Amino acid sequence: MPTAQQASTGRRRNPATRAAILATTFDVVAELGYARLTIEKVAARAGVGKQTIYRWWPTKGALVLDAVLERSLGPGEPVDLPDTGDLEEDLTAVLVATVEEFADPAFDRALRGLTAAIIEDPELGQAYRERLDEPMRELKRRRLRRAQEVGQLDVDVDLDLAVDLIFAPVTRRWTERSGDLTPEGVRAIVRHALRGLAGSA
Incomplete structure (x- = not known):
């Protein structure tokens, strides 16, 4: 059975992996602050490769924006x-x-x-x-x-x-x-x- 990390290696986003990355990002930025957050720290805590994160979110800002939106609004439109x-x-x-x-x-x-x-x-x-x-x-x-x-x-x-x-x-x-x-x-x-x-x- 493939792991979450293996399932997300293609271009198509795995919803469970995406949710885990965003939840981890929110936790890291809440704990360490924006300046100390890195893609490497998020990848390590979420158990995914950093290349997976960079493929879906090209910058740290884009990743944190999605994490905040997910926590505040949940999936879907407001x-x-x-x-x-x-x-x-x-x-x-x-x-x-x-x-x-x-x-x-x-x-x-x-x-x-x-x-x-x-x-x-x-x-x-x-x-x-x-x-x-x-x-x-x-x-x-x-x-x-x-x-x-x-x-x-x-x-x-x-x-x-x-x-x-x-x-x-x-x-x-x-x-x-x-x-x-x-x-x-x-x-x-x-x-x-x-x-x-x-x-x-």
Whole structure:
């Protein structure tokens, strides 16, 4: 019976091997940080040849991006934002879940390392925008667009600006390690942002 390493020697990805590599990558970057992570360390811990990793992920940044996406979103495309009819509660629930994810020390360290790498690596930044940022922004715009359609937001609101007004403060507080990154702080952010965006609605 072939081992996981042997099964992945062709061009086609073996799902079990891929999952093991990404899980190991996340563990290594959470433990050692992005700067100290190497393909060799990941390969050794995952029990695969480093050539297998390089064949599937050409750079360390691409590997860590996939590992973070896998841990955060799981396989497949991001799911839609909740729509219970209560816009404030729906957005608050999404941001509270984000805060809880940020509070996980392993995820926090992995994401901070990836964020720093994105700043320095334009290609990695482009991949991040295409694979995570823009798909998520579209889900957020879609939820706000539905709110416009039922009169919860002013019809003239620029939805891209609205996304920034609602979600960017949480990212800024996380970046700055602010102490007010709490569910109560998130609720206040959403409440004040929506108060301004409601306008004549």
